[in-house]
Amino acid sequence: MIFLRVAIPSPLRRLFDYLPLEPSLLQETQPLNEQEYLPGMRLTVPFGRRQLVAVLVEVVTKTEIDPSKLKPIINVLDETPPQPKFILDLALWSAQYYQHPLGDALLQSLPVHLRKGEPCERVHEFLLHAVDGAESLIGTRARKQLEAYQLIKLHSMGISSDALKAELGSTAAVKTLLEKGAIEKRHRPHIAKHPKEPLREPAKVLNCEQQVAVDAVNNQQGFKAFLLDGITGSGKTEVYLQVIEKVLREGKQALVLVPEIGLTPQTVSRFKARFNVDVVYMHSNMSDKQRFHAWLKARDGDAQIVIGTRSAIFTPLANPGIIIIDEEHDQSFKQQEGYRYSARDLSVVRAHGEDIPVILGSATPSLESLHNAKAGRYHYLTIDRRAADALPPVVELLDIKAAELTSGLSQPLISAIENHLNDGNQVLIFLNRRGFAPSLSCHNCGWIAPCKRCDARLTLHQKPPHLHCHHCNSQKPIPRNCQDCGSTELNAQGIGTERVEQTLTQLFSQWPIWRIDRDSTSRKNAMQEIIDEINKDEPGILLGTQMLAKGHHFAKVSLVAILEADGGLFSADFRGMERTAQLITQVSGRAGREQILGNVIIQTHQSEHPLLQTLVNGGYREFALNELTNRQQAALPPFNYIAIIRAEASTAGRAETFLQLAKQTPSIEQVSLFGPFPAPMEKKAGAFRSHLVLQSNKRPLLQQFLSQFCLLLEHHPLANKVRWSIDVDPYDMF
Numbered sequence: 001m002i003f004l005r006v007a008i009p010s011p012l013r014r015l016f017d018y019l020p021l022e023p024s025l026l027q028e029t030q031p032l033n034e035q036e037y038l039p040g041m042r043l044t045v046p047f048g049r050r051q052l053v054a055v056l057v058e059v060v061t062k063t064e065i066d067p068s069k070l071k072p073i074i075n076v077l078d079e080t081p082p083q084p085k086f087i088l089d090l091a092l093w094s095a096q097y098y099q100h101p102l103g104d105a106l107l108q109s110l111p112v113h114l115r116k117g118e119p120c121e122r123v124h125e126f127l128l129h130a131v132d133g134a135e136s137l138i139g140t141r142a143r144k145q146l147e148a149y150q151l152i153k154l155h156s157m158g159i160s161s162d163a164l165k166a167e168l169g170s171t172a173a174v175k176t177l178l179e180k181g182a183i184e185k186r187h188r189p190h191i192a193k194h195p196k197e198p199l200r201e202p203a204k205v206l207n208c209e210q211q212v213a214v215d216a217v218n219n220q221q222g223f224k225a226f227l228l229d230g231i232t233g234s235g236k237t238e239v240y241l242q243v244i245e246k247v248l249r250e251g252k253q254a255l256v257l258v259p260e261i262g263l264t265p266q267t268v269s270r271f272k273a274r275f276n277v278d279v280v281y282m283h284s285n286m287s288d289k290q291r292f293h294a295w296l297k298a299r300d301g302d303a304q305i306v307i308g309t310r311s312a313i314f315t316p317l318a319n320p321g322i323i324i325i326d327e328e329h330d331q332s333f334k335q336q337e338g339y340r341y342s343a344r345d346l347s348v349v350r351a352h353g354e355d356i357p358v359i360l361g362s363a364t365p366s367l368e369s370l371h372n373a374k375a376g377r378y379h380y381l382t383i384d385r386r387a388a389d390a391l392p393p394v395v396e397l398l399d400i401k402a403a404e405l406t407s408g409l410s411q412p413l414i415s416a417i418e419n420h421l422n423d424g425n426q427v428l429i430f431l432n433r434r435g436f437a438p439s440l441s442c443h444n445c446g447w448i449a450p451c452k453r454c455d456a457r458l459t460l461h462q463k464p465p466h467l468h469c470h471h472c473n474s475q476k477p478i479p480r481n482c483q484d485c486g487s488t489e490l491n492a493q494g495i496g497t498e499r500v501e502q503t504l505t506q507l508f509s510q511w512p513i514w515r516i517d518r519d520s521t522s523r524k525n526a527m528q529e530i531i532d533e534i535n536k537d538e539p540g541i542l543l544g545t546q547m548l549a550k551g552h553h554f555a556k557v558s559l560v561a562i563l564e565a566d567g568g569l570f571s572a573d574f575r576g577m578e579r580t581a582q583l584i585t586q587v588s589g590r591a592g593r594e595q596i597l598g599n600v601i602i603q604t605h606q607s608e609h610p611l612l613q614t615l616v617n618g619g620y621r622e623f624a625l626n627e628l629t630n631r632q633q634a635a636l637p638p639f640n641y642i643a644i645i646r647a648e649a650s651t652a653g654r655a656e657t658f659l660q661l662a663k664q665t666p667s668i669e670q671v672s673l674f675g676p677f678p679a680p681m682e683k684k685a686g687a688f689r690s691h692l693v694l695q696s697n698k699r700p701l702l703q704q705f706l707s708q709f710c711l712l713l714e715h716h717p718l719a720n721k722v723r724w725s726i727d728v729d730p731y732d733m734f
Helices: 085-097 102-108 143-154 161-168 172-180 208-218 236-249 263-274 288-300 310-314 343-354 367-374 411-422 497-507 526-534 576-588 610-617 619-633 654-662 699-714
Strands: 003-007 016-018 042-047 050-060 126-130 183-187 224-230 253-257 279-282 305-308 320-326 357-362 379-383 394-399 426-430 439-442 459-462 465-468 490-493 513-516 540-544 557-562 599-604 641-649 671-684 687-696 723-728
Touching: 003 042, 003 102, 016 042, 050 102, 085 102, 085 310, 085 343, 126 143, 143 161, 143 172, 161 172, 172 183, 208 224, 208 236, 208 379, 224 236, 224 343, 224 367, 236 253, 236 263, 236 320, 236 357, 253 310, 253 343, 263 279, 263 305, 263 526, 279 288, 305 310, 310 343, 320 343, 343 357, 367 379, 367 619, 394 610, 411 426, 411 540, 411 557, 411 599, 439 459, 459 497, 497 513, 497 540, 513 526, 557 576, 576 599, 576 610, 576 619, 599 610, 610 619, 641 654, 641 671, 641 699, 654 671, 654 687, 654 699, 671 699, 687 699, 699 723
Parallel strands: 224 357, 224 379, 253 305, 253 320, 279 305, 320 357, 394 599, 426 540, 426 557, 513 540, 557 599
Antiparallel strands: 003 016, 003 050, 042 050, 126 183, 439 490, 459 465, 641 687, 641 723, 671 687
């Protein structure tokens, strides 16, 4: 007797045993024995009063449950597993490492189309064929059936249902013919076709540092992790392109991950311009059907280059050749809700399992990656020259203490902007705060418009006019009176991108101004339309948030201005300094990327701050080495390993009580527990949040303790009154 152990999308961290399909329900195409039930197959199973799509993990001959109490599965959805075994194993490993329920993790590794139980087949994967001598099964009176049968019989190689519908106008008779056995569906074998010459345009000439990087990767046989540390504008993408060329000539595929949806069209365009192969992309702005078809092309080997955001790490490749993570330092590669996996770290695990190289590229590598390079786990490659011999920008710290500011703009900066525009160049102004102003306050009593669901202030927006909480997304109209004293003197406090745009329009009305933030690019294709306008190379001003800092190439930008550089200098998060340094360096790197000499002006009230001085005088690499030393002395990652247990509840104090009681469990040696602490923003979206931090200098010990701790939390008396999650290797301490 065999039992099917399956993973079900539920919050329970366990697998479930079921009986095979009942014999009375078996069809010819469905599994009959143990050998034909393959791990990775999708099944439909009863779960309580519902029917769910589950994934078969293993077939066993023993179960801890009384077999008489087990239910049989309802249906088998696949003849063969939809994804290769390695991707199934990767999803299982990821679920165990990040302490996430197995069923949810396995289903999330599949396209939404397949999670819903839809068939895993390509368009026209099955063709209809007529069975010889089957006219007697139809009968002479079934005119439409006979007509359909004769038409199918004319196509000796088979005909698709879509083509048949186009000729008949309806396929109602086809279902009856299939039931009678007069026609049959046959699988059409799929053969991936690739062009003999993969290049559409010739590769560029590399400088010596780029060539060293390309040769190092191309000479590698099998797995190796490369950290490509190249300054902004150094031509890292050209290195990727030339490495991929060799992969394509070997008949293999490349997987390229980028941090933001906004970068995907730009990257795809560049890759399609270079290569004469099928390039597909995958991101959350695509429909489920579009993503599924791209996934099939990758799995079956049709698409030789796959470009995607975080979730594309689980995309199967028929012939994997290389994985590339661009802007590897970016926080977007870590899922921040639910299944909290890191696509960057999983890329190394996947490359090792598939025995292929992986490149982690960035101008500002994460301290974890630099530490791995120093420890010899990654091969360290550096590019310190800009492409086409472009010069690095000149960076200036502009002390604005006691200076008169116009919507955050000092007079020296306004003059510099005007000079660069008059020279026919573009100016990029960076302010990492969207909206018109961070808050709305009463001039008489000091009241500040709060978010009732969060410990945060409401942001004032003018386009359209409203107050908006960027944490829980609640919105409300702008009040006419103070809610405390009734005064009508309500003032906008601080600056956001909308307010700066308004001022720039008044100061520089003769030049176009392009604002790039989450509000201005929410419409489909809006980001690409703005980028296309900018790339016409006409003088103008680019104003935006960190969306501008990630990998964009603006040939005509000669001046970059950072309005508020001080925001991240005093963060409560130990990664705050690292993120601030990365952001300043990335934004500064947009200046002077071609033949134009670039300038960077950083407005600050803290011009003597060590971080700013180090970045200006020594660059990001010197900062990173100093910060690694500080982290080691403080026993912080990457020299120690941490996990956060996050709990939240609708009642104040309940989450903290839950974690306090859970903390009383016996710990193990070399695993320390700190807290519980209220979250830095204790109330968010109506829930009160608390954190418990776990730390160890040995990763296996931390994992061992977490596995035990999860079971304890699941059976905790308050577990059904508290929402909790585990974040392993957190990017964000908030």
